[in-house]
Amino acid sequence: METKNSTYYGMIDVLRLVxxxxxxxxxxxxxxxxxxxxxxxxxxxxxxxAVPFFFIVTGYFLYxxxxxxxxxxxxxxxxxxxxxxxxxxxxITLFPMVLSNLGTSPIFLIERLLFMGxxxxxxxxxxxxIAIFVISPLLKKDKILLxxxxxxxxxxxxxxxxxxxxxxxxxxxxxxxxxYTGVFVMPQIGITESIxxxxxxxxxxxxxxxxxxKNAGLxxxxxxxxxxxxxxxxxxxxxxxxxxxxxxxxxxxxxxLVWAINCNISISTRISKACRDYSxxxxxxHQIIMIWIAMFAPMLFENTMIRFICTLLISTLIITILRKTxxxxxxxx
Numbered sequence: 403m404e405t406k407n408s409t410y411y412g413m414i415d416v417l418r419l420v421x422x423x424x425x426x427x428x429x430x431x432x433x434x435x436x437x438x439x440x441x442x443x444x445x446x447x448x449x450x451x452a453v454p455f456f457f458i459v460t461g462y463f464l465y466x467x468x469x470x471x472x473x474x475x476x477x478x479x480x481x482x483x484x485x486x487x488x489x490x491x492x493x494i495t496l497f498p499m500v501l502s503n504l505g506t507s508p509i510f511l512i513e514r515l516l517f518m519g520x521x522x523x524x525x526x527x528x529x530x531x532i533a534i535f536v537i538s539p540l541l542k543k544d545k546i547l548l549x550x551x552x553x554x555x556x557x558x559x560x561x562x563x564x565x566x567x568x569x570x571x572x573x574x575x576x577x578x579x580x581x582y583t584g585v586f587v588m589p590q591i592g593i594t595e596s597i598x599x600x601x602x603x604x605x606x607x608x609x610x611x612x613x614x615x616k617n618a619g620l621x622x623x624x625x626x627x628x629x630x631x632x633x634x635x636x637x638x639x640x641x642x643x644x645x646x647x648x649x650x651x652x653x654x655x656x657x658x659l660v661w662a663i664n665c666n667i668s669i670s671t672r673i674s675k676a677c678r679d680y681s682x683x684x685x686x687x688h689q690i691i692m693i694w695i696a697m698f699a700p701m702l703f704e705n706t707m708i709r710f711i712c713t714l715l716i717s718t719l720i721i722t723i724l725r726k727t728x729x730x731x732x733x734x735x
Contacts, residue, residue, distance in 0.1 A: 461603025
């Protein structure tokens with residue numbers, strides 16, 4: 403992410419780190435050992451705003467440079483290097499796991515490597531690559547409203563195989579979403595979740611929503627409450643098959659971005675940069691760490707809260723070491 407002014411954009415970087423930690427809470431099921439409803443509210447609810455927020459932030463800053471001759475090639479090249487590098491790290495560090503899955507369908511293995519990596523965490527990066535490649539021609543022509551409409555339709559389609567699965571089970575749409583996941587593995591991967599949020603991020607920039615929306619903090623809180631209501635209704639009734647594509651996220655994520663842009667808390671360039679490095683590093687590495695813990699310290703893995711804390715701390719330690727090496731130019735940018 404580019405920053406013109408660390409005080410202006412610093413809170414965005416802080417939130418990226420917070421959301422990266424929340425992604426860890428999703429995969430470690432952090433609060434389930436404490437209370438079922440707390441787990442639903444956090445890991446199944448609020449934490450699911452993380453990837454939409456990441457997409458929106460990318461769209462917001464991409465809009466500033468999309469008309470450059472170097473774009474989108476420059477951004478796509480950087481993301482491809484990032485994705486391939488972390489896939490290789492997953493293969494090397496989890497080689498026994500890779501070997502044990504060689505008997506799986508070759509097509510499935512290829513799809514997994516292309517769209518989500520070994521652990522599954524990297525789907526955000528692959529989807530971002532696909533979204534930027536697909537929308538750039540229209541984004542260069544400033545067709546943002548059209549992109550949002552297309553993205554919204556795709557998001558609704560993806561939600562039929564995810565949070566709203568129970569409402570569409572055994573219908574014609576189920577066959578369509580099954581065909582989609584037959585390629586992209588999961589409903590949120592590819593173009594279903596990425597396009598709408600990247601496009602909304604560009605719209606926030608173009609239309610200066612941060613100047614037009616007042617009380618973004620209060621509105622963000624209200625939107626998060628709506629998200630929690632949607633979360634509990636869908637998960638308690640059994641409608642949701644998974645918890646990645648809530649409709650209220652379309653409202654909550656951009657409001658949180660607007661609040662972050664308008665936040666007047668002064669954050670230094672050093673802290674802002676550290677937050678960017680750690681957020682990306684923790685996001686990409688945490689599932690590797692979680693698998694290591696399961697293999698070598700299974701007792702720690704039993705309690706989900708201990709699992710979360712240990713995974714987060716070890717990931718942070720590893721990223722701290724990486725930041726002192728030349729590898730950070732590839733793995734943390």
